[in-house]
Amino acid sequence: MYRSYNGNTFYWDIVYIVLRISLIVVNLVFNEYDVQKLSLSLIILFIFLFAEIRYRPYNHTFTQKLSVQSTGTQILTLLSALFLSNNNNSQTMLYLIQIPILIVNLRLLLKFFELIF
Numbered sequence: 001m002y003r004s005y006n007g008n009t010f011y012w013d014i015v016y017i018v019l020r021i022s023l024i025v026v027n028l029v030f031n032e033y034d035v036q037k038l039s040l041s042l043i044i045l046f047i048f049l050f051a052e053i054r055y056r057p058y059n060h061t062f063t064q065k066l067s068v069q070s071t072g073t074q075i076l077t078l079l080s081a082l083f084l085s086n087n088n089n090s091q092t093m094l095y096l097i098q099i100p101i102l103i104v105n106l107r108l109l110l111k112f113f114e115l116i117f
Helices: 012-029 034-055 061-084 091-116
Strands: none
Touching (some): 012 034
């Protein structure tokens, strides 16, 4: 079960579960406060990204890079949502933000398929 992790980071599944539970709690507690919800979610993800880069929990470099890119994509998506939470955005601005996010997510999906196949 723990073969994909380095010997020093056998506990990384627990860290990942705590990350997900933290994000769920933030979204439930701050359900009506979008800016606070997004800001706290970003802080949690940045802490996780820092820990992921610092401790490098995975045995394989490709898996490590994929995980970091996944967290980075989540951060980028939340940053754009925080920017778009301002209701004064034009339709052109919405497209200028949504298209790069779509490209980044598709790139991550292709990396994931590369890992599987």
